[in-house]
Amino acid sequence: MAKLTLDDLRKLRDEKKKSMTQRDANGKRAEVIVGMGTCGIAAGAKIVFDAFLDEMEKAGITDVTIKQTGCMGLCFSEPTVEVLCDDMPHVVYGNVDEKTARRIVRDHLQGKALVSDHIFDKPSTDIIKGAK
């Protein structure tokens, strides 16, 4: 790939925006939050993050927000990924590897079906406000 300039980047963005407005008409909100604490990174969260990006690019998904967070208190089941979708239950997935990340994009974000074998019930109680 040739070296891109900021102008090239702006053009690519405009092209992408055009195709995006044609495709996304449902207005639903979706957010993917990848745990990037020391534990998450050590367990392969970077690979998972890249897999999400790659799979979304392949699926033509451009409007999902991808965020990162620190340790969720679930170090034993890292990499963890939280998925918030308007019309789906709020889910935390645990032990997410590259393959699972791709499944989350295809099944959860596109197919509206939970990836049941990786669901981790709730975030650890020490990060929920007011929990003792």
Place this chain on the structure above:
Amino acid sequence: MTDMIQNAVEADATEIELAFRETAEWIEFEVRDNGKGMNRETQAKATDPFYSNGQKHAHRRVGLGLPFLLQTAEAAGGKATIESQEGKGTVIRFRAQAQHLDLPPLGDFAGTAAMMLTLMQNGEMKITRSLNERSYTLSRSELTDVLGNLNEAGSLTLLKSYAVSLENDLRKAG
């Protein structure tokens, strides 16, 4: 390194600068932020793996980011230092011998840079990456201006391609 950036974001920094230098002999980086900083006492404790201020996780008694960094630097024939002033910010410096057997592989710098840039939700982050005499800079404000919200999948993919193209160009010339 990502951990250090995350610490800076969590310290409410609005300006973060990462300078990463690579030569045949040394791998060095510096993270400078204008976050809340640490007083002398906290600074001393921060290098203890069994210390955490307990703000993020109330019951947790470990904090491994800085201790791991210090350990890696020392194991790889270098040094890491912390310079911090309460209310002003923190500077973390890391230096290790590039060819040292105990230095973990550098990995995918461009992908990591793209991730680090999207860790911050507000404010400016500048990443300057140099290899020998050449370098490139990624600025969060500049990229947000071009791409819009960097956390959207579409923008993130473009951001990553951009960083990869600059990194490849640097490597080709370096």
